[in-house]
Structures are given as C-alpha cells and as structure tokens.
Amino acid sequence: EAGVAQSPRYKIIEKRQSVAFWCNPISGHATLYWYQQILGQGPKLLIQFQNNGVVDDSQLPKDRFSAERLKGVDSTLKIQPAKLEDSAVYLCASRRPLAGGEQYFGPGTRLTVT
Amino acid sequence: AQTVTQSQPEMSVQEAETVTLSCTYDTSESDYYLFWYKQPPSRQMILVIRQEAYKQQNATENRFSVNFQKAAKSFSLKISDSQLGDAAMYFCASLRAQKLVFGQGTRLTINP
Numbered sequence: 001e002a003g004v005a006q007s008p009r010y011k012i013i014e015k016r017q018s019v020a021f022w023c024n025p026i027s028g029h030a031t032l033y034w035y036q037q038i039l040g041q042g043p044k045l046l047i048q049f050q051n052n053g054v055v056d057d058s059q060l061p062k063d064r065f066s067a068e069r070l071k072g073v074d075s076t077l078k079i080q081p082a083k084l085e086d087s088a089v090y091l092c093a094s095r096r097p098l099a100g101g102e103q104y105f106g107p108g109t110r111l112t113v114t
Numbered sequence: 115a116q117t118v119t120q121s122q123p124e125m126s127v128q129e130a131e132t133v134t135l136s137c138t139y140d141t142s143e144s145d146y147y148l149f150w151y152k153q154p155p156s157r158q159m160i161l162v163i164r165q166e167a168y169k170q171q172n173a174t175e176n177r178f179s180v181n182f183q184k185a186a187k188s189f190s191l192k193i194s195d196s197q198l199g200d201a202a203m204y205f206c207a208s209l210r211a212q213k214l215v216f217g218q219g220t221r222l223t224i225n226p
Contacts, residue, residue: 041219045213048213095212102161
C-alpha cells in the first residue's frame with residue numbers, strides 16, 4: 001500500500017509570512033496526526049483528527065497555527081504568521097482505528113523560518 | 115503527564131557487535147503500548163518494534179529485541195549484529211489514548 005504522502009519536502013520563508021503543509025494519509029486510515037519535531041528533539045503532537053473531527057489540539061498554538069481535514073482524508077496545516085521558533089520538521093502520521101495500532105509516518109516537511 | 119526519558123544522547127558500536135539503548139517511561143495507565151522508532155537522515159520515522167504492556171514476553175523482530183521491565187518502567191532496545199544501515203536516531207515512545215509521547219532520542223553510530 002502507498003505510504004503517507006507529504007508536501008512540500010522543504011520550505012524556506014521569512015518570519016511573519018504564511019505557509020501551508022499538505023498530508024495525504026494511507027487509504028482507510030481514519031486517524032491522522034500532525035507532529036512538530038524541533039532539531040535534536042523527539043516529535044511533539046500538535047493535533048489529532050479522527051475522520052474529519054478534531055480529537056486533540058491542546059498543544060496547537062491556535063493564535064498562529066490552524067489545521068483542517070476536509071472530507072476525512074487529506075489534511076493541511078497552516079502557520080500564519082510564522083516565527084523563527086517555528087523552524088522544525090513537520091511530520092504527518094496516520095493509523096487504523098485499532099487499539100495500539102501502529103502510526104505510519106510521512107517523510108516530513110522541513111521548515112526554515114529566517 | 116506521561117513522560118519518556120532516553121538518557122543516552124549518543125551511542126556508538128562496532129559493526130557486527132551488540133548495542134543496547136535505554137528508555138524509561140512514566141505512566142499511570144495499566145494497559146499501554148511501547149514502541150521504538152528509527153529515524154534515518156531521510157527523516158522517515160520507521161517502526162522498529164512494539165511491546166504491549168500486558169504481555170510478559172519481550173518482543174523480538176529479527177536482530178531487534180527489547181527488555182521490558184514493567185515494574186521498573188524500563189524499555190530498552192537491543193540491536194544484535196549491528197549493521198551500517200542501523201545508523202540513525204532512535205526514539206522510544208509510549209502510546210496513551212491513541213497519542214504517542216516520544217523521548218528525546220539516541221543517535222546511534224555504527225563504526226565499520
């Protein structure tokens with residue numbers, strides 16, 4: 001089966017600009033996650049979707065970050081306006097609705113804010 | 115809050131030898147899952163091995179095995195017959211309410 005797809009792979013923007021990332025999960029995976037991974041750290045969950053509904057966005061900086069998952073398939077994560085500290089890799093993952101089910105990760109988007 | 119701690123920022127091992135990566139976690143759950151993920155320079159997170167807390171038997175996947183000590187909340191990864199392709203960042207993670215909590219990672223270097 002095809003893996004989790006993400007685009008773009010790399011993005012460089014200036015602070016205060018906006019940026020959007022796209023994720024296409026594995027077909028049939030109802031749960032979708034966005035993680036932020038700052039250099040030298042483990043990934044940190046930003047938001048979790050179940051189909052097209054938000055399950056957990058408690059760690060999403062809502063003043064500048066937004067995410068949506070229309071039709072319960074693809075998802076976009078947006079940052080507006082970007083700050084220097086948003087430089088990180090943004091990982092998308094999906095999983096089947098099984099207890100303890102494995103999360104499958106995409107290749108990530110490396111964002112550099114200058 | 116659930117926490118995962120990896121106390122070894124870097125480890126190195128000679129090719130073909132065995133190395134053990136350490137991980138401790140803290141959870142109040144009685145039923146949970148633990149994982150080791152590998153992240154090579156390509157950034158793709160790849161599942162290495164999974165352990166279900168209710169299972170006493172340690173999980174094994176080919177050259178990878180874990181030492182799961184539930185009472186001590188310890189979950190170490192052993193890599194046998196290390197290969198050059200094993201070089202990567204390794205992350206320990208625990209699963210709670212369908213959400214993964216990751217440790218800080220251990221960078222593993224394989225010396226030829």
